Amino acid sequence: MKWPDLAVLAGVVVVFVGLHLLRRRRTNFSVLTLIALAVGIPIGLLARDHVAYIEPIGRIYINVLLAVVAPLIAVAIISSIASLGSIDRLRTIGLRSIGWLLLSNAVAVVLALGVGLASATGSGVDETIGGQQLSVLQNSVQDFTQVVVDFFPSNVVGDFGANHIIPVILISVTVAIAYLTLAERDAASVRPFRDGIEALKLVVFKAVGFVIGLTPYAIVALTATVVANSTNLGDKFWSLIGLLGLAWATCFVHTFAFNSVLLRVFADVSPTRFFRKIFPAQATAFSTQSSVGTLPVTTDVLTRRVGVHPEIAHFTAPLGTTIGMPGCAGIWPMLIAVWGINAYGIDYSVKDYVVLAILGTLVSIGTAGVPGTATVAAATVFAAAGLPLDFIAVTLPISTIADMARTATNVTAAAVSATIVARQTGLLDDEVFDADEATHQPTHLSTSA
Structure with missing residues (x-):
């Protein structure tokens, strides 16, 4: 019995x-x-x-978190596509919405990689692979051709069990399109499938909520382990603080600068007025750290203050909680990837970064808008790219602080995408948008995640 280790465990239990x-x-x-x-x-x-007795707590949390990735992505994608109701709507509203949401995340990926590489975040930390002793680490970057081949499923059960994310996405999209095709011919016969998926989505999201609820406890164990095992705590601490600042700054640039260009060029609306109108949704997202929890406020301000038709608002905004998510699925995974590559001294080529950017964009399909989803997104990107999960474990203590800015970025991107789609389909009411904000009555909505 190691009494000092046991004493540390007892202290952690008291904190719990x-x-x-x-x-x-x-x-x-x-x-x-x-x-x-x-x-x-x-x-x-x-x-x-x-x-020795508290380090496994962090490992267990990471493993459990990875266990919910595949089912979470599958039900989110199938539910979102099935909600369209028809292939025609998938081609019009659906494809436009998906296109703008993915574009938003693609820009976030490129922006984050540019910021991370330009700032050389993580340099000088000199970490060692395996310091977290995670059993799920993959320490080598896959060849590009193998990555492409692995996009396509070979064994459905095996791909789900091994967290092969891209095949899971392709399987889910195929199933959803098959459902829509059958629903157009005989909706009654496949209605049980739709109802079952919606019920399963509720159950899976609830289960993910349980896992995310363990985050504060895991942070205690992970932070204590990282600090205890660090031989260069000062450099690592300030490097993580710098990473946090980069994340907030990058989210700010994407939220206001990039989206201002989109709004002016493709929606023909004033960015300043738009941001003023959706501020309640941004503030709710910032405080709740939940895109799903913010959804009632997001759809309300889109329909009543921005002038987006309800058909668009109630499809694109919810879709934006499972597809795109530039803050959680684009900016954060790319920044901590660059940080980790520099901190751990990994040899990474231009081709490797291109593969990482492509995976970061694709894996954003199916990201769930709940607190902690950036950790899930980063884990899926790293698993697909073959990067070690040490990066995530080390940066987890600052992840929740970054999540405030990330969630506001996610919600803004969904609102901007909905506005652009509404303009392109002739379903944006300029009279509502031009109305003085003072004429709108405040609303009081529940925003729990």
Whole structure:
């Protein structure tokens, strides 16, 4: 029995009890994670070489998180496409919405890679692969041709079990299109499938919520382990703070600068007025860290203040909680990838970065708009690209702080995409958009994730 290690474990358990009591008092999720981060640092400083009993806690959390990735993506994609009701609507509203949402994420991927490479984030940290001792690590980058071949499923059960994300996406899209084709001929015969998918989506999202709810506890263990095992804590700490600042700055540029161009060029609306009108949705997203939880506010401001037709608002905005997600699926995975490549001294070529960018864009299909989804998105991108999950484990303590800006970016992208689609399909009411905000009555909506 290692008594010092056991004492550290006992201290962590006491912290867990305190976090649980705060949760029962409905303490804000962000506050809980900040507390977990603040407590984990001194525990690690005091524990040093005595974290043998708490290090597995972080590993278990990462493994459980990975276990929900494939079912989460599958039900999100099938549900979103099936909700269109017909192939014709998939070709018009659906394809336009998906196109703009994916474009938003593609730009986020390129922007984040540019910012990360230009700033050389992570340089000088000198980490070592395997420091997190995660059993799910993959330490080599796959060949581009093999990545392309692996896009296509060879065994449905095997691809789901092995978290082969791109094949899971292709399987899900194929199933959803098959459903739409059959629904057009005989909707009654396939209605049980649609109802079953919606029910399964509720169950899977609830299960993911349970996993994400464990994040503050995992942060205590992960932070303490990282601090205890670090031989260069000062450089790593300030490097992570710098990464957090880069994430916020990149989200700000994407949210306001890039989207301003889209709104002016493709929707022919004033960006300043648009951002003023959707501010309630941005503020809700910032505080709840949940695109799904913000959805009632997003659709409300789109229809009542921006003038987007309800048919567009109630399709594109929800679709934006599962496709695109530039903050969580684009900016964050790319930034921590560059940080990790520099921090761990991995030899990464231009071709490897191109593959990483392509995967970052594709894997954004099926991202769920719940707190913590950026960790899931990063894990799926890294699993597909063959990058080690050490990157995610080390950066997890700052992830929730970054999630505030990331979620606001996600919600803004969905609102902008809905506005552009509405303009292109003639379903944007300029009279509503031009109306003075003072004429709108405030709304009070539930925004829980």
